Amino acid sequence: MFPRFVLPALLFVLTAVLTLPVLAVMLSWLTLDGMSLPILQEMLRTVLPEYALTSLLLCLAVAAGVALVGVATACAVTLFEFPGRRIFAWALLLPLAMPAYVVAYAYTDFLQYAGPLQSWLRAAFGLQGRLLPEIRSLGGAVLIFTVTLYPYVYLLARTALSERAVHLMEAARLLGAPLRRRIGEVALPLARPAVAAGVALALMETLADFGVSSYFGIQTFTAGIYKAWLAMDNRLAAAQLATALLLVVAVLLRIEHQAQKRMRFAGSRGAGAGAADAAPTPLQGVRAALAWAVCALPIALGFILPVLFMLRPLVAGWGELPWRQFVGWSINSVGLAGLSAALATAVALGLSLALRLRPHLLTRAAAQLASLGYAVPGAVIVVGLLLPVGWLQATAPQTAVGYWVTATVLGIVWAYLVRFTAVALQSVQSGYSRIPVSFDDSARMLGVTGAALLAKVHWPLLQRSVGVAALLVFVDVMKELPATLVLRPFNSDTLAVVTYQLARDERLGEAALPALTLVLVGLLPVLLLGRTLRTK
Template sequence: MPPRFLPSFASGIRALPAHLALWLIGGLVSLPILALVVAVLQWDAQSAALLREMAGSVLGGYAFTTVVLSVVVSLGVAVVGTACACAVTLFDFRGRKQWEWALLLPLAMPAYVVAYAYTDYLQFSGPAQTWLRSAFGLEGRVLPEVRSLGGAALVFVCTLYPYVYLLVRVALLERAAHLMDAARLMGASLGRRVATIAVPLARPSIMAGVALALMETLADYGVSSYFGIQTFTAGIYKAWLVLDSRIAAAQLATALLVLMALLLRLELHARQRMRYASVKGRRAAAQPVALTGVRALLATGVCALPVLLGFVLPVLFMLRPLWQAWGAEDTPLPWGSFIGWSLNSFKLAACTAVLAAAIALALAFAARRTPTRLTRTVVSLAGMGYAVPGAVIVVGLLIPVGWLQAARPDWQVGFWISTTVLGVVWAYLVRFTAVALHTVQSGYNQVPASLDETARMLGVSGWGLWWRVHRPLLVRSSLVAGLLVFVDVMKELPATLVLRPFDHDTLAVVAFQLAKDERLGEAALPALVLVLVGLVPVILLSRTLNKKTA
């Protein structure tokens, strides 16, 4: 070997452990997707017959319900989120500063908790219909059925509109202010300025927010299962647990994964358009239009209605059965079990948060230090995990477990992965490492590259660079990344429901099971705890936005 190649060969040997670690992380996060692709390609006569039977019976219903729900939710979150963002950004009225952060509160509400709350209060035997029948002498059902496709769409709109609200609000603050002032000076009316300037400028943000809301809608299992809605996610669990068909579950999971990939592509495209539409330089210091009288009341109503439907009323509705169960002697609250459920949830969430933050720091540092094709590929795989629904991850993990168990029974792979803490944490990492990675990368964007060059000139390189230079500057980003993963794991339902160990229930699983058994008084306690935990990232997000807009 010529001498000039010796240094590169030696550096390659030294970098081998880092490359192996990257390949391990890449395999960890991409295994569910690769397993689904392989499973779908395993065609045989039995699987073909099963797919034909499903196509003639349930697939059409799954597709129709999913499409209708997606369209209604898309229109709902786009209208509600854009209207709220325009109200608090472009206009000034009494209470506007309070509504700016209050509109974020529905982010703390898991959609399935809102579904439990409305079902308990608005069902046939609930307080609302009982009072209407007695007050007005009515009989039968007075209000529409809550457990329906329309009810599910309402729940998703009320809890997911903040995705559109956040992005549109930032877009209007950065791009619409000076153009709105110019249009006003040219004599354009208020309605025309909003319709022809503000909304078109925010269109990429609206598309990105709608794509994020649809990802959450398609990934949901709690609402669809509780309401009896036949979506693709509910169909995956039925195919796996009821029909006991690996191929059918893989087919449905693959179809859902393709939809998620399209939505992710749409969101990335919208984000690129947001960059192109941005205005360089200092943000225009235009003042919002002052509203009085009827217009001010209308703006207040636009902001108050989604907060009322998405946060205030669900919390009050859940407090009612909790209060009733608190003093009931025949059905006392299971305080002892509640402590165990809380500990299980906190332990799983804490373990996943620490591991996800560590993986995110390693990937972000590798991407900054050696931006090779391997590094970019692994970072891209880890970054798309949040778009993969929990149902897809479960199927993607259990399929290779079944293969290995059949090939090597002596290895007992199912014993280590299925219904174990290891399997649950693995599924969590596949899905939520992306949340930590995006947060850490945002922190790295604020660390100038000149610090790395200065450190290398002083003889600090490799992991010493991370430990002595990057680590002190990334403490806050790391803590925020771990906190966001912690909250997401606390609320995660599909993966936990299937992969959790026996006698290892979490708050989300218990709330779902108790609500499904119509024991809302007992389900209210874990559900409200999940809401309180969800308020933490909402508070952080509100403080961050206030700093940026100050």
């Protein structure tokens, strides 16, 4: 068994490392003085109302959009039988492979004033001027986030509906309730906690986004944080904006946790074996066509069309693509993603083992604090990492902390661990939940304890879960933009950063190659998730 003092010390160090960025942002208010107060007052008078209003309108519209699309598709594939239902059941997850900023670049290239669609319409019908609304707008951002984030609602709502809704709708049908009433009074109330959890997750991703808001010129909190830090060189203003964003995310995280609790309560009572025996309601004719369209439209808007839009400039400029540079970008991305995935998985495995061996208050608190990072936007993590560096540089100019955090991979990998350790932790804990505690008791009776218990008993049973954890972190790091954009070492651009920079410079043909590479990488966990859903 581990020495009594080693485990608490390791847990304290891990927790401190993973929570320092959030603590630094919150402690920044302690530096508020006579010089800082006028800056805060000016922000309250000028930029903060616009940031708050824009973020609020964006969140309200995205919440309505993902709820509508997610619930409609979940109801279609769970409650009804129609041609193509089994294909749609996993294909509706495909937009999860698309980074939102890649979809934004694809639609902008195709729909802008000089794009192929408007150019063809003007040439074909003799028209002049702008023929379509500007995609780079708040409405365009709502469309982008809706078609890329609805799978959060779809996945949770589908799980909730499949547990009880089909069985109860069959009972309601036998009692004479019409289809509309069965959906409105039976299915949708059962899915309400799942919808709330999915919407909260989608809104956290919306608030954390930087690529879409920056490219579309939308003044959200995340764009304001980067503008305050990089353009205005005002770290206090960036920290205060980060605090406001962190408070909003904390509220969403609370809503998501409460909804998850209600989902477990609803799902634990009496789903019964009969739910599996009740068949979905068959649809024919117009109703079947409507269900098919409800499922096909989000897939087309969120995956098929963006891929086709990016393939057009890629094929057209194939001979001029920077293949040599692309190899370097890919090596940087894979190296950072592989290193971060290995470290995050190791940390998750250590925390899960600590929870397994000593499930007391300290280990539970450490695991919960480590899990908070995924809800923290990348912009907040960047500010939280750079603030302590600035304080140390001001108090001790001779220290080399600033160099190690900003000029090496230490800073960016640290940010990745804060952001994505929660992803690995959830997967590893899921694997541990399937290993009976009696295995540990039997091993101890045979003299196997401590590290040997992990190596000889746990590891053979955890290999699949650990592999999934590493894969999820790897893909998330490959797509991560905000933290990578600021903290990457000099001359070490990644695929995500290069995609953003090329698209910002209106070189969308060159941006297509790294963008589609990110999409291919993002397909890996989506295909794995689809396979899991198809396996009973």
